[in-house]
Amino acid sequence: MILAFASALCQLFLAGVFVASGVGKLRNRSSVPEAVKALGLPPQLGTGPAGRAFPWLELVLAAALLLMWGPLGLIPVAAAGLLCLGFTVLVGRAVASGTTASCNCFGAKGAPMSRLTVLRNGALTLTATAALAGRIAGGPSLDTLLREGAVAGAAALVVVGCALWFLARDSAPAAEAAAPAQEPASAYPVLPELEAEDEEYRRRPSPAVQLTGIGPNAGETLLTTELVREGPAVVLYVSPYCGSCTAVLERGDEITAALPGVSVLFLFSAAHEDVPDEWEEPGLPLYRDTHDAFAGLLGITYTTPALVLLGTDGLLAAGPEFGVDSIMDTVREIAEVLEEARQQQDTDQPRQEADNQ
Structure with missing residues (x-):
């Protein structure tokens, strides 16, 4: 039960990550094309329909992670894992090339990409892997978790909230400090x-x-x-x-x-x-x-x-x-x-x- 609860907590955490990321990008529309450029991708991906749709796709993925807990829950968790893995590879490549740009991962322009950014995205990939393992093992549904312990549910919310706060702090806007x-x-x-x-x-x-x-x-x-x-x-x-x-x-x-x-x-x-x-x-x-x-x-x-x-x-x-x-x-x-x-x-x-x- 503990492992099943931990995997479900990972799924909740990923949902929060994609909500924060999607909302941040919608609030700062220039973040997607700037991130595309910083990651060395074709500019058309940031300025075309794909760039405009990407924040909404992140929010749809977050909703699926929150709502899909049965066998079909494998789909959004696997998609989240592939997305996190892809960003880990892209950020790692950008850091290795010596870039000093921000990845704008959560919409706001934060600190320049570094090894810490790579480690953070790697940790998100491992989190998605843990959530996927729980889905494969037939982990409990969200309503089951809530029924089996209000204390456990409250602890889950605290852990998710603290983790999201850490991510948001790492990606806090740096425009005022960095502006000439x-x-x-x-x-x-x-x-x-x-x-x-x-x-x-x-x-x-x-x-x-x-x-x-x-x-x-x-x-x-x-x-x-x-x-x-x-x-x-x-x-x-x-x-x-x-x-x-x-x-x-x-x-x-x-x-x-x-x-x-x-x-x-x-x-x-x-x-x-x-x-x-x-x-x-x-x-x-x-x-x-x-x-x-x-x-x-x-x-x-x-x-x-x-x-x-x-x-x-x-x-x-x-x-x-x-x-x-x-x-x-x-x-x-x-x-x-x-x-x-x-x-x-x-x-x-x-x-x-x-x-x-």
Whole structure:
């Protein structure tokens, strides 16, 4: 009875794991394509129907683990075991290759993959094996376990809860700690340069990398240096499935209206060869960071949404700025600086004409 109870407890634990994983991925839609890329799989698996369906499949598997305790219970337990084994192999391969990306196993971007991640997934595989052994041996059903001891049931819930807490802690979001330090939003110069209010903005060279068009721009390639031939350019680095990025998308018209004469474009990671149709609504150019070189050089990989302003002199004029509020504040400040520059130009022009006369 003890072994049968232990195998049933393993099955309950696996159900909790897949509930946490599925819900986490639904809350952070960009986690699946980012995980696919981090694990070295074809990007289409993360951005196509399979990527969108995967969190729901995990929840269906969790429901089956909770509800199927008879002979048919072998099916979901075996499926869970194969899934855990597959992820163990993929994570092991990624760690061996030296990756520093997070597996996003529970939706949130956590610590980089390591041997601990491999051991954790291996432990889940062994847990599924134990649950499968219990099903094969004809272990008790869930209602039998509940009838035979409330104390045992309570102990089971405590064990499952503690184990899930450990997994969640290991996969806790690390975006805030890992995000690059933000410069003061008011401390950027836009040509012509103005003095910073707090400390001088440290201008860095703009990345000179190739971008690939997607959506209406499909098949087009250009260098980032071409973006500033006729004036400064705002690059909005986004993910098609992140909630904050959708908020930036909804304010696309507001951004372009505030920055006349400034090129504005959406830039996606290399994993996104196609994006939902709603991203075409503002009419802004859509590009993908072909080799993730632009984001990598600026240290904004997987940190979305982000804004940078490319100056005409080959240097960054603002950013990176992260988050909707910071992005919109920066857009307003860019607009103010540009308006001051235009007013100054309008004032200087009559004087110049008078001097020429």
